[in-house]
Amino acid sequence: MILTDELVISGQEISFWFGEGELRKQILFEVDLQIQGGEIVLLTGPSGSGKTTLLTLIAGLRTMQSGSLRVLGMQLSGASSSLLTQLRRRIGFIFQAHNLLPYLSALQNVQLMFELHPDVSAVEGRQRATEMLERVGLGHRKDYAVSRLSGGQRQRVAIARALVTKPELVLADEPTAALDGTSGREVVNLLRSLAVDQGSPILMVTHDARVLDIADRIMEMQDGRVGAPTH
Amino acid sequence: MSQKIRLSWLQLSHEKAKLFAAIAGVMVSVVLMWMQLGLMNALFSSAVMFHDRLSADLVVVHSQYESILRSRSFSARLLYRLRGSEFVEDVVPVYIGTTDWKNPSTGGRKSIQVYGIETQKLTLSALGVNEHRQGLREEDTFLFDRLARPGFGEVPQFIADGQEPEVEINRRRMRAIGVTELGSSFGVDGNVITSEANFLRLFSQRRSGVIDLGLISLSEGAEPAVVRPQLQAALGKEVQVLTREEFRSLEIDYWQKATPIGVIFSAGTVVGFFIGFIVVYQILYTDVTNHLPQFATMKAMGFSGRYLVRVVLGQSFWLAVLGYVPGTIVAGLLYSGLKAATQLPLELSLLRGVALALATLFMCAMSGLLAIRKLSSADPADVF
Ligand SMILES: Nc1ncnc2c1ncn2[C@@H]1O[C@H](COP(=O)(O)OP(=O)(O)OP(=O)(O)O)[C@@H](O)[C@H]1O
Ligand SMILES: [Mg+2]
Numbered sequence: 001m002i003l004t005d006e007l008v009i010s011g012q013e014i015s016f017w018f019g020e021g022e023l024r025k026q027i028l029f030e031v032d033l034q035i036q037g038g039e040i041v042l043l044t045g046p047s048g049s050g051k052t053t054l055l056t057l058i059a060g061l062r063t064m065q066s067g068s069l070r071v072l073g074m075q076l077s078g079a080s081s082s083l084l085t086q087l088r089r090r091i092g093f094i095f096q097a098h099n100l101l102p103y104l105s106a107l108q109n110v111q112l113m114f115e116l117h118p119d120v121s122a123v124e125g126r127q128r129a130t131e132m133l134e135r136v137g138l139g140h141r142k143d144y145a146v147s148r149l150s151g152g153q154r155q156r157v158a159i160a161r162a163l164v165t166k167p168e169l170v171l172a173d174e175p176t177a178a179l180d181g182t183s184g185r186e187v188v189n190l191l192r193s194l195a196v197d198q199g200s201p202i203l204m205v206t207h208d209a210r211v212l213d214i215a216d217r218i219m220e221m222q223d224g225r226v227g228a229p230t231h
Numbered sequence: 232m233s234q235k236i237r238l239s240w241l242q243l244s245h246e247k248a249k250l251f252a253a254i255a256g257v258m259v260s261v262v263l264m265w266m267q268l269g270l271m272n273a274l275f276s277s278a279v280m281f282h283d284r285l286s287a288d289l290v291v292v293h294s295q296y297e298s299i300l301r302s303r304s305f306s307a308r309l310l311y312r313l314r315g316s317e318f319v320e321d322v323v324p325v326y327i328g329t330t331d332w333k334n335p336s337t338g339g340r341k342s343i344q345v346y347g348i349e350t351q352k353l354t355l356s357a358l359g360v361n362e363h364r365q366g367l368r369e370e371d372t373f374l375f376d377r378l379a380r381p382g383f384g385e386v387p388q389f390i391a392d393g394q395e396p397e398v399e400i401n402r403r404r405m406r407a408i409g410v411t412e413l414g415s416s417f418g419v420d421g422n423v424i425t426s427e428a429n430f431l432r433l434f435s436q437r438r439s440g441v442i443d444l445g446l447i448s449l450s451e452g453a454e455p456a457v458v459r460p461q462l463q464a465a466l467g468k469e470v471q472v473l474t475r476e477e478f479r480s481l482e483i484d485y486w487q488k489a490t491p492i493g494v495i496f497s498a499g500t501v502v503g504f505f506i507g508f509i510v511v512y513q514i515l516y517t518d519v520t521n522h523l524p525q526f527a528t529m530k531a532m533g534f535s536g537r538y539l540v541r542v543v544l545g546q547s548f549w550l551a552v553l554g555y556v557p558g559t560i561v562a563g564l565l566y567s568g569l570k571a572a573t574q575l576p577l578e579l580s581l582l583r584g585v586a587l588a589l590a591t592l593f594m595c596a597m598s599g600l601l602a603i604r605k606l607s608s609a610d611p612a613d614v615f
Contacts, residue, residue: 052615056615061615062612086533088531088533090533091533093531093614095528095614096615100525103241108241113532116532116533173615
């Protein structure tokens, strides 16, 4: 765990543009944001307001153009791509589509994450992956091929994959968008309870009004700007 | 590495039809390369079967000598001159001629190569020569090449049954007293070994003392390459003195120039290589393309580009191994079938096996590396 009094994410005056020359278009306007250890923060806002763009900047998937952004103690402005790769290994990702490897079983998909953590032995990795699948309620399906799982089950495997290495931060982009109300709710509850257990802070982008209640804090985005925090 | 290899395997074997298509492609390529190289080598080495069995240290041929089939005669007196040299232990003349063989079963005629050689001395380490020294001293006896192409009749079977069949060679009745092994080659369907005296009886138009090859055995301690210039100087310009290796490579060079075999089979080998290359590239390219979203996801989660490259190269490795092993087995089966039919000396040689294994690995790795270029279009930022 990181020091609790240090901010997990701390961004000042982040601006971002897509395109070049004539087509250059500003998407983010001097965004400030801060997230503390253990916090669960939701980012909502209309489509096209720049939520995903902000998330990819925090994940080190896009190069910072202007402003300052520290994530897990690392300054992302001017960071090399290998440093950004290092950073991403400390983050758990949950995507809108599950993005599991179709030729691997549920267990193999989760176990794969330990490839990024060579200090964990194969035996221990397998054991932790199995436990994590049990905790998301898929212990009995762990050897199933991904194609034989339902959408909700696949997203639960994705959660297990994101959390199995005890990441210091969880980033999720609309993890419930492809799911029906009930499984969406289940997935979010699961994510919350696991993250709370591990003390991992979560930054989750969502449109889904039904899940807003899991948040410690909700940030509203509008036309590339973050509005006043609501509780 | 083992995990990457496993991941490669799982990704590759996920779609069985594609896996088998890729393996079949590599197999075809491996079999083709084996066949082309094997045939080329067999054809060339079949041309020097006689050369490889000579036990001489140096060989004397006419200065315009080109090939054992196009030899020019010279006077044996030149050769005998060498008996005076301190380096020379002995010299042996060899007569070579081509004539008609009448198939004892069908009466059909076929051309045959005849070697007249002093068999009392250790000049030829071919099968049968040693055992039949005594018999070859008798009039009109010879050894028949059991690796001859079909069409000479069942002479080897008769001999195996303990008989000594009589055959009409160049209208002269000769007695086959044993078999030897020289093999067929370019323009040679079969061979006969006989003594010098029997050769001259068979070729009445050839004069004694006008020979085609001179074999020199050197005294203890004399180095062929060292004494050769001195012997050459002693013999003058009419003949050339060659080491055994030179004599052998002269023959191979001749057939390399006289026939397009080298070019054809080399081209065939390259074609085999490219068939494998293209098949593997196609398969890996579609595979990388189909898995681009997953690769992008892995990149986003912190897998390095190098890791993903190794996953793809792991697939190359699997295809190389899974294509090479059965391909080599198939080539071995084809070799033994062809060997039985043509008597060509086809062998799965270790050296060529290693070279082809490396070529197959290289082929698959290159295809993989080319397919990987597609990986860079997997932008992890697009995953969200
Ligand atoms: N790769 C890109 N190139 C150019 N423009 C882009 C790119 N990605 C996004 N945009 C634009 O940036 C703006 C913000 O996009 P972004 O995906 O961040 O919005 P969002 O808030 O996540 O929307 P949604 O809720 O629909 O996912 C949009 O106008 C979008 O068209
Ligand atoms: Mg979005």
